[in-house]
Amino acid sequence: MSKIGVFVCHCGENISATVDCAKVAETAGNYDGVAYSVDYKYMCSDPGQNLIKSAIKEKGLTGVVVASCSPRMHEPTFRKACAEAGLNPFMCEMANLREHCSWVHEKGEATTEKAIDLVRILVEKVKYNHSLSEIKVPVTKTALVIGGGIAGIQASLDIANTGHKVILIERDPSIGGHMSQLSETFPTLDCSQCILTPRMVEVAQHPNITLYTYAELESLEGFIGNFKAKIRRKSKSLDEKLCTGCGLCTTKCPAKKIPSEFNEGLGKRTAIYVPFPQAVPNKPVIDRINCTYYIKGKCKICEIVCPTGAIRFDQEDQIMEVEVGAIVIATGFTVKQPDFFPEYGFGKYPDVITGLQFERLASASGPTLGEIRRPSDGKIPEKIVFLACAGSRDPAKGIPYCSKICCMYIAKHAMLYQHKVHGGKSYVFYMDIRAGGKMYEEFVRRAIEDDGVNYIRGRVSRIYEKNGKLIVDGADTLLNAMPVEIEADMVVLATAGVANEGAEELAQKLHISYDPYKFFAEAHPKLKPVETNTAGIFLAGACQAPRDIPESVAMASGAAVKVAGLFSQDELTREPIIAVVNRQAPPVYSSCVGCFLCISTCPYQAIEKEEIKNRNGEVIKSMAKVNPGLCQGCGTCVAFCRTKSIDIQGYTHEQMYTEVMALLNEY
Amino acid sequence: MDDLIKRAKELIETSAVKVVIGYEQGTGNKTRALFVEKSEDADKLIFDSRCVQNLAAYVTKKEVKEKGKMAIAATLPVMRSIIQLASEFQVNDNNLLVLGITPESKLIEFGNLVEVETFVHQYTIEIDARNKEMLDKLAKMTQAERWKFWIDELAPCFKCYACRAACPMCYCHQCTVDFNQPQWIPVPSHELGNLEWHIMRAIHLTGRCIDCDACYNACPLSIPINLLTKKMLEDAKEHFGGYQPALKGDHLMSTYKPDDKENFIH
Known part of the structure; x- marks a missing residue:
């Protein structure tokens, strides 16, 4: 028999102004399996939490329902309180009487009735709760920074200076971004290049930073601490090891009338070019769209004049796979x-x-x-x-x-x-x-x-x-x-x-959200300005909204601290709210029939095939298996599985059914 | 179908396959499935216009699979079912040989499932005129009329599950209705139970049903349950750009594409 404690919070007057909290507590006290029920002014306060802790110890509670606010803020609070009193934290459930009831309804009996219903649902659910333990996943202590403008440069340097490895990718031939184009900077009128170029050089020389220019993110898989990124290194048509950056090729190139991107079309450049004299790396690339050789099939003057033979006309794009634990997006505007x-x-x-x-x-x-x-x-x-x-x-x-x-x-x-x-x-x-x-x-x-x-x-x-x-x-x-x-x-x-062109596609590749203007969305406008809604992916600079240099730099350092914080642990703990495929005794092994539609439906590539073999090594059953490190507990596979072979821990079929029936049945 | 009998005998005699699945004369004017394991049994094989049962329903059965490599006399709907089953990893070239029977009643032996797929893709899945008319009629009804139509039609169903047994796509060992902790779909044959069962079946078959009508043909009460799956087929065509079983296809209902016409998902 369950011994459940119900703790109804007034939230000052946020709940008690419209809900009769004492009545809710009294009614809940009469339900089967409820051993203790009480209301209190602030359940999240220290005395409130102590109320829960002492009830767990004294009454020997097996489950706790806190009827208060949305779990978003205080679920960790109450779970921690339960854990401190010796109850498994996942035996604690929260009924949202504030956002789902008191704030949206007027004072009245019906409002209290709804609050009672919300509590009853959770009381019935918690009877089917099981103790769960947190999942530990290792952290790859390398960061990927996308975008080599001032924000990306600052983030890379700050992370690298904490002793962690950084991979910085930039889609243009040089890092520097918009800041390198500026003449002077406000409000001091100091020269932009003079303060930026030392940082650019520092990036190139830093032992912890690997810089790839002319490179873009191709795809991203994985999750916080364990991302796998594919990076496309666009062909520079150049052997960078041989090139000394002497610049002879750029002076001899016959295609001289190409509008210079760096000069915003006001100047001209050649087809083989270094975008600006202080570029990092200071080695040219061939712009294949405008190069005479790629257009007409002959020219190759740069190859003839190059003293080290570094030109490679047949060089192809390279796809490189890297493993990283965190990502800072600094793609600018x-x-x-x-x-x-x-x-x-x-x-x-x-x-x-x-x-x-x-x-x-x-x-x-x-x-x-x-x-x-x-x-x-x-x-x-x-x-x-x-x-x-x-x-x-x-x-x-x-x-x-x-x-x-x-x-x-x-x-x-x-x-x-x-x-x-x-x-x-x-x-x-x-x-x-x-x-x-x-x-x-x-x-x-x-x-x-x-x-x-x-x-x-x-x-x-x-x-x-x-x-x-x-x-x-x-x-x-x-x-x-x-x-x-x-x-x-x-x-x-x-x-x-x-927002940059291609911002939407990049957001989709990274599985992060963005606003109607296609700027990337922060997790919270005030309290989480550098986080995204995807754990382990952070924002810096003008990719989030128009930002000036001091703000971009501050954001970059903020994001870098988040990354460093993440990298300060060897393992991450994750909530065990993940999907599991059932296992049964032989010869059935599982009700899963191995149609693997769940694999195509999973947005996190978290489901794989598992083969069950007999002692001779022959496959006797092929079934789905959820990788607990990758699963985000979204439940799409559960809805899709025809045989109901998948359950989300903490939200099982049985728990959901019980909740629905608790609402439908008369009490 | 002398070619079929001859080929079946060869396959059994050379042990190329362990069982050939085809049709034989049943009681009355009916045909039934035949499982040829000895070459002399192959003489019982028949094929004519009465042979409409979808034999693909047997290739996922444990009792048949256990015998070893199977060969199947497959009409166009059967071949479509096989391709869908292969895409769901239930059959493959190692355990199934397809002896295709074209709509012109010609025998084609396929070397592998890719060839079967190529053959199947020559034909699109079309809902026949009589059923199309019925679907249009239903679409024109008011919601209340349509509700009454289905309540009345489904009322006599006593859940014999013949529809499930006849359907090649209903191969799960544990059907949703057999899942009883909790019992989401009520087992009793009352109004709600019948409704939930048939709606659930139609939903589970969306993007998988190849419109063979096996469920309707198997129903002892001739309840037009195939109209539900046909409607889903039509809707799938409208909203997801049509359906044709494919070996390495994106499953219609489970695949997300970034270029989806609905932008709310972005």
């Missing part, structure tokens, strides 16, 4: 490109550019060597207009969110312009100035007050060309929406920061 802003003539007028393009113009390593010259004719613009919120905060454009970094970089751009073009006039159209951050507001005020940037609060309706000038039509909402028209020489759009 992208900005909205042409054709998204027809009203601003973007893509039609060469002198309407994006903020990232302006960064290249202002950069000493850029196509104009740091002089602000407009793309059309190379003239220095005398009047320049900056447009904030190009796409951002615009539900009509499908981007209702704030891209966050633009207010600050516009102030920086305007300031750089004023510093470089003496006597030039700059205008900023803005909706609000969002300069929350250390020294951020002061930075914007400096642009306005010291450098004389004209800030106009209002939006721009259109931009068109007239007599070689870009006419910017806007309104000043601080002057009663007075129309403003500026004849500009150049316009810079702070285009919205959006």
Whole structure:
């Protein structure tokens, strides 16, 4: 006979305001098998937990039902309390009287009746509970970092410095990401490359970091502590061991007119190229789409000039399999490109550019060597207009969110312009100035007050060309929406920061969730900002939402600590809520007939074939077997199994049936 | 079917197979399954239009399997069943030889199941006109009318499980209805019990049933239970792009594809 204890929590007034907790406890006390039933103001408090512990000891309880809140927060609390009193923690169940009852119903008898039903279901279930023990799985102490921008670099270095191995993959030929493209950084105006490149070099030289550039994630299997990742190393058409990075090939390559991605199309590059002089690794790759040899079948000039014979035209992509215990995703973001802003003539007028393009113009390593010259004719613009919120905060454009970094970089751009073009006039159209951050507001005020940037609060309706000038039509909402028209020489759009192309596919490969804008979703917006809903996979930087450099770095270090914490143990404990295939006495062995439809239905590749052999080694039965390390306890296979041969521990057929019948039967 | 008799004799005599499954004359005007283990028994083999029983139901039976390698006289529905069974790992080339009988009543011996699959894929599964009409009629009914139709049709069922015994896909040692801890599907032949049993059967056969009508033919009360599986076949076609048994196919109901037309799953 079961001896069950029922503990009804008032949750302050959260439950007791609408549910008669004393009545719930009293009614539950009369059920068969209930040995003790009580209500209390805060069951999760120390005295509340002691109530449970002492009842277990004194009454010799065999099962506990805590009728309180959602198990999400306090299931571990109450299970731990039970375990401390000597009861198996999986003999403890929680009835959710708060989220499922008191919060969603008004005060009344029916509400109390529902609370009683919820308790009864669990009382009946707990009679069929069995003691379970936690599962231990080993941890592979190597991290995979995807994306070699500042976030990925920081995460890799931080993890590597804790003494663990890191594999960093980057899809471009060099690490560095967007930060390497920036001229100066706000709010200090220090040179972006000067502070970034030492980190890039450190990554390349760190004994714990293995760097693969020009590489992408092909597929991922496994679970926390035990992932198996396939990485596609795209062919660089180069033997990296032989290449010395002398760069002769890049000077001789005849295909010289390819728009440079690094310079945002404002400069040109060759088909065999190093994206920028400080690239890590500083060795070229051949862009096969634009290479004369791959297009026409002849050229091979790079092969002829290469002093070490490092060019490999027949090199193929390599698929590499690695085992890792944790993953940090730092794949970054992208900005909205042409054709998204027809009203601003973007893509039609060469002198309407994006903020990232302006960064290249202002950069000493850029196509104009740091002089602000407009793309059309190379003239220095005398009047320049900056447009904030190009796409951002615009539900009509499908981007209702704030891209966050633009207010600050516009102030920086305007300031750089004023510093470089003496006597030039700059205008900023803005909706609000969002300069929350250390020294951020002061930075914007400096642009306005010291450098004389004209800030106009209002939006721009259109931009068109007239007599070689870009006419910017806007309104000043601080002057009663007075129309403003500026004849500009150049316009810079702070285009919205959006999720990377392919973010959705990557999320599906990784089995992580993402938001409607295809940014990866954190596990909790406040308390778990770097975790994903998939255990062992963490986020850093702008792949989660638009982020500036300090935030990306902070997130990366946060994610690195999570990884280091995970790697601090040799084994992980997991809840034993997993599927098991039944076993029976010979000659049946199991009711499983081995149709293996469960294998195709399992989203975690956790089911495998098991062969039962006789003493002569002949297979006498082929049946399904669940790998306890991989199973996440989702129950899809249980629903699929026609013979009902699979049960989820803690949620068995018998327990579920009992719960349903407890609800349907009269008491 | 002289070729069939001749070939069956050869197979038994050379011990290429231990048993040949085919049809023989039964009582009255009926045919029944014949298991040829001695070559002289092969003379009893017949094949004509009355031979509609799905013999594939026997290849998963322990008593038949135990004899050793089997050969089976297989009409098109039987061959389809065999391909589905092979995809569920119940038969393979090592334990089954298929003596195909084409819709034109010609004998083809297949070297392996891949050849059977190729042959089967020449034909699509089509619901016959009479049943199609019935399905359309049911679809046009109101929910209440349809409910009454099925309550009335299923009322006389006394759960003899002939439908289950005749179905080649019902090969589980422990059927859901035999699972009694807990007893999800009620065993008694009352309204609810009958309804749950037949709905469960239709669901378990979705994406697996090859529309051979063996269940209907086996029913002593001629309850049109095959309409349920036919409806599932139609729905599968509409929502999952059709069904054709395949050796290495993605199972219709258990496979998730990233390019699923429904995006809620992403």
